[in-house]
Amino acid sequence: MRKHPVDVFSLVCGLVFVAIASAYIAGAYTTLHIDARLVVPALLVGLGVAGLSAAILAQRRADRRIRSTPLPQAEASTTDDAAGAALSETI
Amino acid sequence: MTPDAVRRKIRVASGALPDVSLLGPEHSGAMTQNTDFATPVTPPPGNQRPALRRDSSDRVLGGVASGVARWLEIDPVIVRVVLVILAVFGGSGLVLYAIGWLFIPSDDASATEADRLLERVRQPRSTARTVLLVIGAVIGIIILANVTGALFGHWADGGSFLLLAVVAVVVVYLLRRRTDGVPPAPAGTVSPETVTPAPSGSLAEQDVSQLPPPTTVAYAYGGSGAYPGYVAPQPAPVPKPRKPARPRSYLGLATFSISLAVVGVLAALTITGAANVPVVVIFGSALAVLGLGLLVGSFLGRARWLVALAIPLTLVTALSALIPSDFTHNVGTSAGNVTWHPTSVQQASTPYVLGVGTANLDLTTMNIPAATTAVNIDATVGLGRLQVTVPAHMRVAMSASVGVGRIFIFGQLAPGARNVAYRVRYAGPLPLGPTTGPIVYLHLRTSIGDLEVSRA
Numbered sequence: 001m002r003k004h005p006v007d008v009f010s011l012v013c014g015l016v017f018v019a020i021a022s023a024y025i026a027g028a029y030t031t032l033h034i035d036a037r038l039v040v041p042a043l044l045v046g047l048g049v050a051g052l053s054a055a056i057l058a059q060r061r062a063d064r065r066i067r068s069t070p071l072p073q074a075e076a077s078t079t080d081d082a083a084g085a086a087l088s089e090t091i
Numbered sequence: 092m093t094p095d096a097v098r099r100k101i102r103v104a105s106g107a108l109p110d111v112s113l114l115g116p117e118h119s120g121a122m123t124q125n126t127d128f129a130t131p132v133t134p135p136p137g138n139q140r141p142a143l144r145r146d147s148s149d150r151v152l153g154g155v156a157s158g159v160a161r162w163l164e165i166d167p168v169i170v171r172v173v174l175v176i177l178a179v180f181g182g183s184g185l186v187l188y189a190i191g192w193l194f195i196p197s198d199d200a201s202a203t204e205a206d207r208l209l210e211r212v213r214q215p216r217s218t219a220r221t222v223l224l225v226i227g228a229v230i231g232i233i234i235l236a237n238v239t240g241a242l243f244g245h246w247a248d249g250g251s252f253l254l255l256a257v258v259a260v261v262v263v264y265l266l267r268r269r270t271d272g273v274p275p276a277p278a279g280t281v282s283p284e285t286v287t288p289a290p291s292g293s294l295a296e297q298d299v300s301q302l303p304p305p306t307t308v309a310y311a312y313g314g315s316g317a318y319p320g321y322v323a324p325q326p327a328p329v330p331k332p333r334k335p336a337r338p339r340s341y342l343g344l345a346t347f348s349i350s351l352a353v354v355g356v357l358a359a360l361t362i363t364g365a366a367n368v369p370v371v372v373i374f375g376s377a378l379a380v381l382g383l384g385l386l387v388g389s390f391l392g393r394a395r396w397l398v399a400l401a402i403p404l405t406l407v408t409a410l411s412a413l414i415p416s417d418f419t420h421n422v423g424t425s426a427g428n429v430t431w432h433p434t435s436v437q438q439a440s441t442p443y444v445l446g447v448g449t450a451n452l453d454l455t456t457m458n459i460p461a462a463t464t465a466v467n468i469d470a471t472v473g474l475g476r477l478q479v480t481v482p483a484h485m486r487v488a489m490s491a492s493v494g495v496g497r498i499f500i501f502g503q504l505a506p507g508a509r510n511v512a513y514r515v516r517y518a519g520p521l522p523l524g525p526t527t528g529p530i531v532y533l534h535l536r537t538s539i540g541d542l543e544v545s546r547a
Contacts, residue, residue, distance in 0.1 A: 002392065003390065003391055004393075006389055006390060007389040007390075007395070008389070009398075010385045010386070010393075010394065011385075011386065013385050013398045014382045014384070014386035014387075014388070015382070016382070017379070017382030018382035018383060019382075020382075020405055020408070021375045021376070021378035021379035021382055021408065022375075022379065024408050025375040025376065028371050028372045028375070029372075034409075034412065036409040036410070039406075040406070040409070043402065047402075
C-alpha cells in the first residue's frame with residue numbers, strides 16, 4: 001500500500017463508524033443505552049463533516065496547484081471535459 | 092469547438108457508418124440477422140426485408156417505432172399507436188420501447204445504445220457508472236427505509252428521503268472526485284493494434300469513405316482522447332507527466348473480507364454455544380472493522396467505497412440493537428395463544444413463559460389466603476402480547492419491561508413509552524388498589540410486543 005497525503009474524508013468517516021460501532025458494542029455489555037433514533041442524525045452529521053472537510057481540503061490543494069503551475073497546463077488534464085476541450089484545440 | 096461537437100464529429104469520422112444512404116426505406120436492407128456491423132451493409136438484391144435499425148430520419152423519440160415499422164414494412168403510425176396503448180395500459184409499451192432503444196442500433200451509428208452504455212460503465216470514472224451506482228444505492232436505501240420504517244415511524248417518513256439524498260451525494264462525491272491524480276486509463280481505450288493511423292490534418296474535412304472500415308465498436312470518448320481509427324496529432328506541448336497513476340488499492344477488499352470473517356466467526360460462536368455474542372455485537376464488530384479500514388485508508392492505500400457499505404451496516408446495527416438480549420431465548424420456548432388461570436398462590440408462583448403468541452394471565456380466579464402478605468407472579472412473552480387481568484379489589488404492584496413495544500397500565504400508556512417504544516420499564520407506584528390486604532407483585536416482561544395490565 002502506498003502512503004499518501006491524509007485523506008480527510010476517509011479519516012472522519014472511519015472515526016464516525018468506529019465510534020458508533022464501539023458505542024453499540026459497549027452498550028451490549030454495560031448499562032450504556034444508545035437511542036437508536038440518534039444514530040441516523042449522528043451519521044448524517046458525521047458524513048457532512050467528512051464531506052465538508054474533504055471538500056475544503058481538496059479546494060485548498062487545487063488552489064495551490066493552480067497557483068504553482070501555469071494555467072493552461074493546470075486545466076488540461078483536470079477533468080474529462082477539459083481534456084476534450086484541449087483535444088479540440090489540437091484538431 | 093465544444094467538446095460535444097468534437098465528440099459528434101469524431102463519432103462520424105471514426106467510420107461508425109456503414110452507409111446511411113443505403114438504409115433508406117426504399118431500399119431493402121441487409122439480412123435481418125446481420126448484426127455484424129464491422130462489415131458494411133450492402134444493398135441486397137431482391138425484395139428482402141430491410142435491416143432492423145432505428146430510423147433517425149423519421150423519429151419522435153428514438154426512432155424505434157419507425158425503425159420497427161420499416162422492418163415490418165408497415166406504417167409507423169400503427170407501431171406508435173400500439174406502443175402508446177401498451178404504455179398507457181400497464182406500461183409495457185415503455186419497457187418495450189426502452190428495450191428497442193437499447194438493443195436496436197440506430198441507422199446512423201454502428202453500436203447499440205446498450206453497447207455504448209456498457210462501454211461507458213466500464214470506464215472507471217464515467218458518469219454512466221456513477222449513475223448506475225447511485226441508482227443502486229437509492230434502491231438499497233429505499234428498501235432499508237421500508238424495513239426500518241416499521242420501527243422508526245417518526246423519522247422514516249421524512250428522514251429517509253434526507254438520508255437518501257445524503258447517501259446519493261456521498262456516492263457521487265466518492266466516484267467523481269479524483270482530480271488530483273491522472274485519470275486512470277479507461278477500460279475502453281483502444282489497443283495500439285486496432286488503431287489504424289490516419290493521415291494527419293483536419294479530420295472534419297476528410298472523406299469518410301477514405302477511412303478504414305470500423306474495426307471496433309469501442310466508444311471510448313470521455314477520458315483518454317483515444318478514439319478508434321484515429322490518432323490524435325501529437326499535442327504541441329506534451330504535458331509534463333503528472334503524479335504517477337495511483338496504484339490500485341486492495342485495502343477495501345481486504346477490509347471487507349475481514350469484516351465478513353469476523354461476522355462469520357462471531358455467528359459461529361453464538362450458534363455453537365461457545366459464546367453468547369449478541370446480534371448487535373456481531374454487526375457492530377463488522378462496522379468497527381470497516382471503520383478501521385477507512386482509518387487505515389486515510390493514510391495508506393484507498394478504501395473510500397467502504398463508506399457506502401458502512402452506512403447501511405450502521406442502520407442494521409442500530410436495528411439489531413433493538414432486539415432484546417433475551418429475545419432469542421424466550422422465543423424458543425413455546426408458541427401459541429394461551430390463558431393462564433392460576434387458582435392458588437402456589438400455582439401462580441411458577442414463572443409463566445410463552446415464546447410466541449398471545450398470553451392471557453387471568454388472576455380473577457386466584458384465591459389468596461387471608462394470612463398472605465405478598466404474592467410474586469412472574470410472566471414472560473418472547474414475541475407477542477401479554478395481557479394481565481387483575482380483579483378490581485386486588486392490591487397490585489408491578490415491574491414491567493418490554494424490549495420493543497408498549498406498556499399499558501389500566502388503560503394508560505406507561506410513562507416514557509412512546510408510540511413504538513423500546514426498552515421500556517415501568518415500576519408502578521406501590522401499591523395500586525385498596526389500601527389493605529395482601530400485595531400481588533407482578534413481574535412482567537415481553538421481549539417484543541405489547542404488555543397490558545387491566546382491571547377486571
